[in-house]
Amino acid sequence: MSERLLAKLRERFGASVLETHSHLGDDTAVVDPARWKEICAFLRDDPACDMQMLVDLCGADYPDRTPRLEVVLHLYSIARRHRLRLKARVGDEDAEGAEIDSVVDLWQGANWFERETYDMFGVKFRGHPDLRRILMYPEFEGHPLLKTYPANKTQPLVAYRTEEEAGVPLEKLAPFGDDEGMSFGRKNGDATGDATNGEA
Amino acid sequence: MEPVDLDLEESALELPAEPMHLNLGPAHPAMHGTVRIVLELSGETIEKADVQIGYLHRGFEKMCERGTWAQVFPYADRLNYVSPMLNNVGYALAVEKLCDIEVPDRCQWYRMALGELARISDHLTCTGAMAMELGAFTPFLWFVKAREMVWDILEEETGARLTHSFGRIGGMARPPTPAFKELVRGSTKEILSLLEQGEKMLLKNRIFIDRLENVGNISQADAISLSWTGPCLRSTGCSYDVRKAHPYLKYDEVDFTVPVGTRGDSLDRFLVRLDEIRQSVRILDQVCDRMADEGPVSADDPRVMLPEKDAVYTTIEGTIQHFKLVMEGAKVPAGECYSYTEGGNGELGFYLVSDGSGTPHRVRIRPPCFSITGGLSKIIMGRMLSDIVPTFGALNMIGGECDH
Structure with a gap:
């Protein structure tokens, strides 16, 4: 059904359609x-095509x-009951300068x-009326779903207390030690890069 | 004594004209879920509303990239804590689509039954809580009593009342208990009668109707443009339901209708949900008739299924297979897929990318209430402050899912 959509896209936009495939029933x-x-x-x-509904947009x-x-981008046509996945590749090797038009x-x-994709990946949507963080707080630095963002990194809004500040011994100092809790090291990309990381 | 109003001019009697700013939430007793609405009010009329979410953000998608494919199930539970089973099944179906596995018939019926039970629990919670926020406490207690019966069945089946973690890639954790059908048949009658009681109490109540009718209206075109799905979209008259439009499991073999509204207001959303509970009961009856009592519930696929415990303890192959599946995780073929099911609030989608290893490269959830909450500011604009409570209640925002 929607393979005709892909054909139509290729015909209309020629070289701007870089790649198409239909895998597991999803046309991309x-x-x-x-x-x-x-x-x-x-x-x-x-x-x-009649894609009246934007089902999902993510990075x-x-x-x-x-x-x-x-x-x-996942699109759906309620009247025609077909779906299409549209992808665009943006950003350099450090995920910088990723920009695309807003829809x-x-x-x-x-x-x-789009706000979520900006928040999580740092993709800037040109022409978006109100592009600010949506899930993270405004003071947050970086974009958490990038593979290079360490999963065990913390960014507290109020700094953790030290024992000197507290004046009493604290049972536990945060952020917690490397040897505590779950190892976040199934795949690398963590901040500490010590013995707790690496192969699980 | 001098009269105080003697030398007051007319203009001094007017209230200040600049808009008032009000923060509603994130922890407001009349709003379930942690969401903050920053309002600009002129008198009691809303001039501007900024809906802010993210208070329950727990990095679901990031966490999923750290464990095995099977370790996502407990997270999926915690996304939607009123119908966790639907999320479990939705995620299982997505991974199975990527692995090209089809589960046995008995499992498909079983998943449908558990899913419909979860949908009943979702709608009962939503409609009950909404009534409670408008001051109708008794129907809420009746609905919660009905939900309790659903949870009792789920507890009997899965061992947990709320976070079941019952789905598995290629099946379910356990087959249905021998008493399952009997339990379902027994409680559905009771649930319907409680529902009817509550409905009678609310729908003949002038205050309740007045606060919902023509409040939070949205046109069908706007709802579609805002990516709304589920009961909120159907309240506008659009009959899009994934179970009908793109049947999965055995939904094409059962008989049910998709209730739709006409006005797209909060009352329609309430009525659509009540009707959906009745349809779910209809589906449950048919599932009970058609689900086999014997037979496997898990796919016979050693790539993803843990071996029998006997084999693990007595054979070296079983031990190795068990070890590899637990430590490295099931290897999912490289590729990407988008799988969608009808969750409690609408289309629940999972976009998965696998690099061929035992750990997901990307798990993207498309939570239905994210886009629905995204439309909240539009439908409360220009309304009164007090309209927010029923409008927000009827949208059924689930914080865990909306904030990922």
Whole structure:
């Protein structure tokens, strides 16, 4: 059904559709980020596509690729009951400079999804009316879902107390020691990089 | 004594004209869930509303990238704590799609039964809590009593009342207990009668109706554009339900209807949920009739299933297989997939990316109430402050899921 969609996209946008595949029943098109909004508008407004609903918009990080980040968009047509996954690759090898057009004008629901993707991956959406963090607090530094963001890093809003400040012995000092709790080391990328990390 | 109002001019009697700022939440007794709404009020009318979420953010997606595929189940439970079973099954189906596994028929029926029980519990909680926030405490107690019966069944089946962690890749943790069908048949009658009592009490209540009717209206086009799904979308008249539009498990073999509303207001959302409970009971009846009493509930696939305990303790192959599955995790073929099911609040999607190892590369959840809460500021704009409570209640935001 929606393989025709992919054919239509290739026909209409030619070289801007970089890659297509249909795997496990999901049809995917990887497109040129420069034409992102144009392609989205076409998918929404073309009567044969009729993608009235933006189901999901999220990011994904592939640290060994350049461009490193992917913006993944899932579209659905309620009337025609077909789905399409649209992806665009953005950002350099350090996930810097990731920018793409916002699609809030096309689907109002994109507003929060784009804010979340910005919050988690640092992708900037050009033309978004209100691009600020949504899940993390404004003082937070970095983007937590990047593979290079250490999973065991803490950023407390109020600094942890030391024993000198408290004036009494504290039973436990935070952040907790490396030898405590679950090892976050199944895959590397953690801050400490000591013996608790590495192969589990 | 001089009269005080003698030399007062008209203008001095007017209230200050600049808008008032009010923080509603994040811990407000009339709002269930931790959400903050920063309001700009003119009198009691809302001029601007900024809905802020994230207070319950626990880094679900980050945590999933640290463990094995099977270790995601407990996290999935905690995303939606009123219908955890639906999340369990949704995640299991997503991984099975990636591994290309189909579970046995008996398991599919069983998953449907547990899922519908969870849906009943979700809708009872939502409608009951909403009534309670409007001052109707008795129906809330009746609904919670009905939910208690659902939880008793789930406890009997899974051993846990709330966080079941009962799903497995390729099956369920245990087969249904011998008394399962009897328990379900016995309680559904009782649940329906409690529901009817509560419904009678609320729908003949002028105050309740007045506070819901034509409050929080949304048009169908707006709801679709805002990515709404589930009962909130169906209240606008759009009949999109994943169980009907893209049947999974055995939903194409059972008979049920999708209740829809007409006005898209809070009352419609309330009524749609009540009707969905009745439809879930209908599905449960059919599942009880059709689920086999014997047969396997887990796929016979050594790639993902733990071997029998006998084999683990007596054979070297069993020990090795068990060790590898627990320590390294089931190896899921490299690739990506988006799998979607009908959760309590709408389309619950999982977008999974595997790099072929035992640890997920990316687990993305598409929580239905994230986009629904995203539309909250739009539907309360221009309304009165007191309308927020029923409107928010009818959206059924689940903090854990919305904030990931």
